[in-house]
């Protein structure tokens with residue numbers, strides 16, 4: 371009788387994403403989960419020691435002064451609320467390499483070393499040199515993900531991009547003119563919709579996006595602490611203002627991407 375039932379159908383379901391077979395996948399899963407949990411915490415909840423160092427309208431930037439082996443590695447946590455854009459749009463422009471030169475003003479050169487999957491890329495980037503330090507480069511995986519909205523199940527999804535340094539034997543650190551930096555970055559975006567009272571169609575005026583940006587950059591080699599702190603105090607606010615203005619400008623005449 372068994373012979374009449376035809377071929378045996380495999381019972382193992384296929385993997386959710388081809389990326390799950392990649393050597394970096396367990397690390398990506400762990401880092402994304404822990405970074406998202408930390409980014410979701412308010413400034414008061416994630417321990418003492420956060421100092422406000424920049425503020426402009428809705429944008430607030432906090433840092434904690436920390437050194438590792440004498441190198442400034444101050445963690446940064448920024449929150450911003452921007453009207454007229456969605457979290458998916460913010461993450462789309464932050465993740466996709468085709469837009470990077472448009473908004474990343476510290477960038478000198480960028481290459482995609484590997485496409486692990488549609489949502490996971492590996493980047494090698496060189497950044498502009500800061501006098502008197504050596505030029506810096508970063509090699510990191512970048513992953514974009516949609517997260518369920520646990521507080522409002524019918525509300526828009528939450529979106530995140532996590533960037534984290536990694537190593538490639540084909541590109542060893544510190545064997546050229548650049549010093550390799552180590553970075554962990556998490557961008558977390560929550561969209562709020564305030565629908566029009568009169569039942570008319572939703573427009574960008576009904577949208578706002580709460581952005582949380584967390585970053586830790588280890589300069590990877592000597593750089594004067596005073597120069598480094600002065601540079602990031604100037605560059606982080608410049609980045610968040612320039613990048614969000616770019617997303618507003620790119621999306622203003624496009625349908626909303628939820």
Ligand code: 16C
Pocket residue numbers: 474476495497498499500503504506508533551553555587588589593598601602605606609
């Ligand atoms: O997250 C951001 N961008 C992503 C996509 O590019 C990605 C990259 C992060 C790299 C962040 C560090 C780059 C610093 C290199 C040197 C800075 C040059 C400044 C030149 C000024 C003429 O996640 C947005 C990143 C926004 C970057 C703000 C700058 C932070 C400086 C931190 C200090 C770095 C140590 C440099 C040691 C000399």
